[in-house]
Amino acid sequence: MVSLKVNGTTHTVDVDDDTPLLWAIRDNIGLTGTKFGCGVAQCGACTVFIDGQPLRSCVTPVSAVGTSEITTIEGLAGKEADAVQAAWTNRDVPQCGYCQSGQVMSAIALLKENKKPTDRDIDLAMNGNLCRCATYVRIRAAIHDAARALEI
Template sequence: MAVRLTINGEPKTVDAAPGTPLLWVLRDHLKMTGTKFGCGVAQCGACTVHIDGSPTRSCITPHDSLDGAEIKTIEGVDGRAADAIREAWIENQVPQCGYCQSGQIMSAAALLAENPSPSDADIDSAMSGNLCRCATYMSIRRAIKDAASKV
């Protein structure tokens, strides 16, 4: 089934089997491998992308439900908040294994776009669906606070 999507500002037409999760359309059909597969049941957040501006788990989102949607992936997230997040991630040495980081950054970018001055509770709430095997949660919170101070 052919579906029209705008991915990172570029119009795309994707022809995949009905019900194919967006994650696999991105990774297998479009060769955009920045969005990661973690659990396949929307519990870990590794596959987080923005759909029409909202952080969404791509592993359970059928691509054919998104005709006309605007999708932003880790490869295309941009702007002052995204730049500040990337810088803060490096300054605070957030990544360890790094596997969850694209999803973490996508959730953090959505948070700062909505709330440029989040409290610890706001950060915890926004990031609660993103798991990190390395348990860098305190570093993630610190990096988000640092990024917020620069936006």
């Protein structure tokens, strides 16, 4: 049994210590917005926040999380999250949508650290999040929109 604090609620889940956090979030807790893509920390689809920092949940065992606060796409809140979600909607960023929760998590993490990212800053911050539909141009534009909205 492991206790996980996800989106402000503590869940006790019956999994082995080495179970990837992604599976506990999806299969045991039932939050399916976080996606499985590669399983080897190469695509970013499984990105969640641990104490506010983005992390690949597919390669993080539940035993490594301890009492940290886990935030998934379903639990997002705050001005950066609002700005990113609005920009994503206005720019119609998703195509199939599969990668997008991970993209949104990484975009929010970037804007918390860098209020005015350049194209290069965005490309560097987002290059661990792959999109098979190649929505990269819209992602970049939406991040600039969100940064502008946060300036106001």
